Structures are given as C-alpha cells and as structure tokens.
Amino acid sequence: MKKINTLLCTFIILLGCTSTPKVDIQAESDSIRNLEDQWSVALQTSDAEKIIGFYAQEAVSMSPNKQAAVGLQAIRTGIESMLSDTSLLLKTYTSTVDAIEVSNTGGLAYARGHDEITMKTKDGLIKDEGKWVDIWKKLDRKWKVIVSIGNSSKPLTGQ
Numbered sequence: 001m002k003k004i005n006t007l008l009c010t011f012i013i014l015l016g017c018t019s020t021p022k023v024d025i026q027a028e029s030d031s032i033r034n035l036e037d038q039w040s041v042a043l044q045t046s047d048a049e050k051i052i053g054f055y056a057q058e059a060v061s062m063s064p065n066k067q068a069a070v071g072l073q074a075i076r077t078g079i080e081s082m083l084s085d086t087s088l089l090l091k092t093y094t095s096t097v098d099a100i101e102v103s104n105t106g107g108l109a110y111a112r113g114h115d116e117i118t119m120k121t122k123d124g125l126i127k128d129e130g131k132w133v134d135i136w137k138k139l140d141r142k143w144k145v146i147v148s149i150g151n152s153s154k155p156l157t158g159q
Contacts, residue, residue, distance in 0.1 A: 023106035032100050032109050032136055040095040046083045052076050056144035064151045092118040109136040129153045
C-alpha cells in the first residue's frame with residue numbers, strides 16, 4: 001500500500017510539472033490592443049523606426065495596389081515611401097480595433113480593425129476608409145507582427 005501511495009504521489013507531482021502554464025488571454029489581448037494603439041500614433045507622427053519595430057524579421061506586409069513586402073528591408077522601403085507621400089495627411093489617421101483573438105497557447109494572435117485617413121487629390125481632400133488585419137506572434141516574449149494586410153473600403157477611382 002505504501003508503494004502505491006508513493007507511486008500515486010509521484011505521478012501527481014509529475015503531472016503538475018508537465019502541464020502548460022495558464023495563459024492570461026485578456027492580458028495578452030490588452031497587450032495587442034496597446035501595440036495597435038502605439039502603431040496608430042507612430043503613423044500619425046511619421047515615426048518610421050517605431051513602425052518598423054512592430055514587425056518580425058521575416059514579416060510580410062501587404063498594402064493596397066502593391067506587391068507584398070517580405071522582410072524588414074522591403075517593409076522599411078514601403079514605410080519610408082508611404083511616409084514621404086505628401087498626399088497622405090498622416091496626422092488625420094485614425095484606427096479602431098474591432099476584434100482581437102489570442103490563441104490558447106498565447107503564442108499567436110490576430111487583430112482586425114478599420115481606419116480612416118484624409119488624402120489630398122486633384123479634386124481636393126477626400127477621406128479614405130479602410131480595413132486591416134495584423135497577425136501577431138510572440139517571439140522572445142515580445143509580440144511581433146508576422147503578417148499585416150490592409151486595403152481601402154472604397155472603390156478604385158474611375159469605377
């Protein structure tokens with residue numbers, strides 16, 4: 001009987017050692033929301049380094065009417081081009097997170113939302129409305145974007 005009790009206690013202890021720690025999904029979701037808010041401010045203030053810092057080394061960024069940018073150097077080029085575009089009134093940029101989903105393991109998440117920006121055109125100022133999805137992965141205990149996709153909700157000009 002003593003051997004059975006010892007074996008049972010050992011089994012229970014080992015079972016406790018192998019279980020994965022519980023992930024605080026709400027805290028992880030709040031972290032993603034905070035990062036998305038920081039990203040909006042970085043866009044409004046044209047802070048290229050802050051924006052690039054959200055991406056993982058091998059991330060992919062898919063912007064409207066452009067080829068996918070793969071890797072930080074390609075993403076940097078795209079961001080610098082966007083920030084130098086004087087038709088975009090970046091100070092007017094607003095973004096709202098509509099949903100965040102964090103995996104049970106706490107290693108992957110996505111955020112989905114919509115945004116607006118005012119642009120200068122030959123016909124005057126227009127407000128563009130868009131939608132976006134960011135896929136986040138926890139790397140070295142930090143959330144980094146591995147895929148970012150965004151596009152306009154308005155039809156292309158002339159359609």
